[in-house]
Amino acid sequence: MTETLIDFDEVLEKFDPAMGLEVHVELNTNTKMFCGCPAVFGGAPNTNVCPTCLGLPGAMPAVNAKAVESAIRIGLALNCEIAEWCRFARKNYFYPDMPKNFQTSQYDEPIAFEGYLDVEVEGETFRIEIERAHMEEDTGKATHVGGSTGRIQGADYSLIDYNRAGIPLIEIVTKPILNTGAKAPLVAKAYVSALRDLVKALGVSDVRMDQGSMRCDVNLSLAPKGSDKLGTRSETKNVNSLRSVERAVRYEMSRHAGILLSGGSVLQETRHFHESDGTTSSGREKSDAEDYRYFPEPDLVPVAPSREWVEELRATLPEPPAERRVRLQADWGFTDLEMRDAINADAIDLIEETVAAGAAPQAARKWWLSEISRRANEAGVDLVDAGVSPAQVAEVQKLIDAGTLNDKLARQVFDGLFAGEGTPAEIIEKRGLALVSDDGPLLAAIEDALAAQPDIAEKIRGGNVKAAGAIVGAVMKATRGQADAARVQQLIVERLS
Incomplete structure (x- = not known):
């Protein structure tokens, strides 16, 4: 279905955008979040797996302490409060890339909450408020074979690689970002860029967006100009470059406006972003939190970082x-x-x-x-x-x-x-690239160049020092660019003074 897009300036005349950005950061721990499998990028499919990250019956998880430390450091760098007590929960949904049929995440008790990150766009500072930064595990990777889009629709079959399943993730969720107007796409890009720089400085992730170790879900809604009620949002999933974050916001603003101005209603859904042309396409109808049937993870003990440990970690934070x-x-x-x-x-x-x-x-x-x-x-x-x-x-x-x-x-x-x-x-x-700086070969080349261009020699003798550039060029050519040009210039002037 062809989308009706509204010119960006017209969107701003009639609507106010609201954004919410969810950034997933893969941590660079040696092992996965809840088992001892290597947490590395690449590798032969389904080789870095074990009963725990494959969700086999009887396998018991254990929390990666280094991942907890990294989560706390990220939270502190984002000016968050660090929970004195928190726990994991099961997020229940069936997806083939999640072998347990649930994701071990955090729900109502995140490790870090109520923070902020300031970003500057065209001389204006925007404070992006952080709602939460919580720990969870990544999913496996599905490859859809056949078809023209690489999506599951139209594919002949799908392959699942569970190497990535269980990799430690930190999900950083903003509060609604309002009052950005025409700068909304640039603010989104600036925020993800600043967050990437911050996490990279902490040394807890390589934040390679091209490899998926950092990716952004862009939530976008429009409300009529002056309204205090947020519109229905769409969520563009797994946007994996700074430029694409900006393009996704801009496109979704134009798409939402096209729907609303034609009298339609925006569907709350996930969207796929297409790098090739900067468009999005429908994914699946978006679930709300209650649809995931969260409940506390019974196989993991709560996490209760001491205040002394938190302050020790605060002292390790790098220069912003x-x-x-x-x-x-x-x-x-x-x-x-x-x-x-x-x-x-x-x-x-x-x-x-x-x-x-x-x-x-x-x-x-x-x-x-x-x-x-x-x-x-x-x-x-x-x-x-x-x-x-x-x-x-x-x-x-x-x-x-x-x-x-x-x-x-x-x-x-x-x-x-x-x-x-x-x-x-x-x-x-x-x-044989070293400069020729010995006067003997240089003087010989200068004499040859002067003999070949007597008119230039006369100009130099007459006081036109700039004319020596032609002789310098000839010497450079004769020496295959290996003459010391400054020394050649000096020798020419001395020769003809």
Whole structure:
């Protein structure tokens, strides 16, 4: 069915959006939430499983203490209150990717609650109130084979991999996010981005949205302008990139408005987001909490973190990412635009490590946001996976600073690094890339260039020093770009003075 979409500006004239964001974060513990199976990404299907995470009769779960610690640290970083006593519950539903036919989660007694996270969008600060951050386990992964959409509809058959079933999850749920108006899509993106940075700084997850270790469910509703009653919401499930979070909010606002303006009613349902075109499609009618028949998990004891332990964990919290960025920008001397570009490229950590290895901040920024970023985009990988390390970037820059390389030759060194040809020094030797700085060969090349362009030589003798650029270019060509351009310029002026 073709959706009727309303222009975004018209949506804002007639409706007020309300959002609720549910972010699932897979923790990087060594083992699963309730058993000793490895909690790793990938692996042959159904190899990291045991009777407990497969839900076999008689198997008994045990809580992963490291996961509880990570949950408390996330809660503290989000300015939440930490429960003195909480417990797990069974969330009952039949889905083939949940082998027990229920999910062990938390319901009315979460580990962390009543927090907030401030985000800035176009100079305006929005306080996103956190309702809860609770512990649960992930589901398995279903792969639907056949058909054209990869969905269960139209598939010939489905395969289930239970390796992911039981991976520790923290679900962070916001309260309704109101009064964002036209900035609603940007606020949603900024919040998920800030949350990702915060969790990454805590070191409790790799927050790889592309691998599903962090994903967002986007709840969206519209209410008539000025109404104090929330509209019916849709929930777009498992949105797995920052850009897609923004697009999902924008699309759902336009779709809801199309339904409401035509006199229809929005169905409370889950939706699938399509990366290819930024649209959503219907999933299943959304259940309310009572439909899951929650009841306390009888096989797990309650969790009661002592106040002393909570304060010990509070002392381990890192510098908040927003404060860290302000400090780094001042230390590095970056303009607001330069810092924004570095943040958007997810290059802050890489630049910091490169500076720590001895490179100047501007030089580190230049290489990561130009040459290396270009190669990462061409390969379709994240910057951190581009194939070169901060230490190698710093080493290349040190060779430039020492006069061994120029930027052109440095790019050839990066060619060698990406090809796995060894260290920068080894690549320079193998490829013969070092700058020619010995005056003898340079003077010979200068004499040849002057003889070939006598008119240029006369201009230089007449005081037009800028004309020497043509001679420098000729020498660079003769030396295959390996001449020290600054030394060549100096020798030309001395030769013709």
